[in-house]
Amino acid sequence: MTELVDQLAVSGNLAGDAFGELLRYRNAETMEYLFEQARATRRQVKKDVLQIWGRVPISNYCKNNCKMCGLRRENQFVKRYRMDTQGIIECCQYFAGNGVQTFLLESGEDVFFTEAYMSEVLTELRKHFPKSKIILSLGEKNRDFYLKMKKIGAYGALLHHGTANSMHFKKIFPANMSPLLKKQRLWQLKELGYHAGSGFLVGMPYQTIEHVLEDVWLLKEFEASIVEVGAYIPTPRTPLENQRSGNGEMTLYILAALRLMLPDAMILASPTLDCVLKDGRVRCFDAGADVLLMDLPDEELLNRYGAYQRKNGRLYLPGDNIEKLTGQLKERGLFQ
Numbered sequence: 537m538t539e540l541v542d543q544l545a546v547s548g549n550l551a552g553d554a555f556g557e558l559l560r561y562r563n564a565e566t567m568e569y570l571f572e573q574a575r576a577t578r579r580q581v582k583k584d585v586l587q588i589w590g591r592v593p594i595s596n597y598c599k600n601n602c603k604m605c606g607l608r609r610e611n612q613f614v615k616r617y618r619m620d621t622q623g624i625i626e627c628c629q630y631f632a633g634n635g636v637q638t639f640l641l642e643s644g645e646d647v648f649f650t651e652a653y654m655s656e657v658l659t660e661l662r663k664h665f666p667k668s669k670i671i672l673s674l675g676e677k678n679r680d681f682y683l684k685m686k687k688i689g690a691y692g693a694l695l696h697h698g699t700a701n702s703m704h705f706k707k708i709f710p711a712n713m714s715p716l717l718k719k720q721r722l723w724q725l726k727e728l729g730y731h732a733g734s735g736f737l738v739g740m741p742y743q744t745i746e747h748v749l750e751d752v753w754l755l756k757e758f759e760a761s762i763v764e765v766g767a768y769i770p771t772p773r774t775p776l777e778n779q780r781s782g783n784g785e786m787t788l789y790i791l792a793a794l795r796l797m798l799p800d801a802m803i804l805a806s807p808t809l810d811c812v813l814k815d816g817r818v819r820c821f822d823a824g825a826d827v828l829l830m831d832l833p834d835e836e837l838l839n840r841y842g843a844y845q846r847k848n849g850r851l852y853l854p855g856d857n858i859e860k861l862t863g864q865l866k867e868r869g870l871f872q
């Protein structure tokens with residue numbers, strides 16, 4: 537199996553059977569070797585420089601009804617909120633005060649965030665934080681919306697494709713969403729000059745190894761600049777709440793493979809990994825990640841955003857401690 541890792545490192549891809557074998561027959565030896573190669577690639581391409589992004593969950597309203605997601609429209613148990621411009625600025629101020637200059641503005645598909653509204657928000661953010669980078673993760677807005685945000689100064693955009701397989705997509709996502717439209721939107725972001733990214737969840741219900749292969753190939757074909765791969769976590773009060781969590785080790789394995797496939801990509805270490813693995817987010821760096829995604833130290837807000845609820849309905853994660861996390865990463869030879 538280590539030859540497959542070598543092939544992946546040299547050519548940046550593998551044929552279907554070989555890639556399927558690499559994923560299906562994962563073992564400790566291959567995993568260690570894959571991680572070593574992923575770290576070597578990061579060292580060579582990124583010089584082991586770490587980025588830190590602060591996530592600002594600006595709204596938990598969503599017009600959609602995806603079966604796996606706690607923010608789905610029909611979830612009546614979520615206390616909905618939407619930040620105003622001042623609230624968003626204050627969150628960014630917290631991050632900036634801790635040396636974090638990249639802000640990921642994230643929300644459900646909130647129809648309130650029109651082009652006019654978000655233009656004002658971004659204009660204010662550019663005024664307050666002229667050196668910052670702003671990444672948008674607001675869902676499937678149209679081309680004009682993203683064009684306007686780019687003109688104001690948005691740096692990147694992240695649009696999770698969910699699953700690249702259309703049959704799998706139909707089992708999880710509602711009929712008003714389409715994998716084709718998602719893919720078109722992704723290419724559109726790229727054409728508009730964004731650092732464009734996508735991602736998916738490992739261990740989603742009904743997911744097969746073949747589906748995962750389609751997902752990683754989509755990221756490769758699209759030459760994603762940003763990659764966020766998390767582990768599926770069953771969310772209470774969703775139609776899929778009784779399903780199993782995704783496998784954290786498998787998620788790290790796929791992250792490492794993606795580092796070899798997309799050496800230049802910004803690969804995120806997402807807090808969701810902490811829900812399925814001890815020190816999961818820090819361990820993403822062992823697998824070649826280079827971007828630490830930080831949350832605000834506001835458990836009530838995170839709870840309402842519903843990002844990390846487990847079956848018992850309690851928030852699993854304590855508030856983020858930037859110094860502690862960066863200290864753990866320094867020990868691994870990474871620096872800002």
Ligand code: SF4
Pocket residue numbers: 598599600601602605606607608609643644645675
């Ligand atoms: S996955 Fe995204 S689009 Fe679907 S319900 Fe959740 S927030 Fe809305």
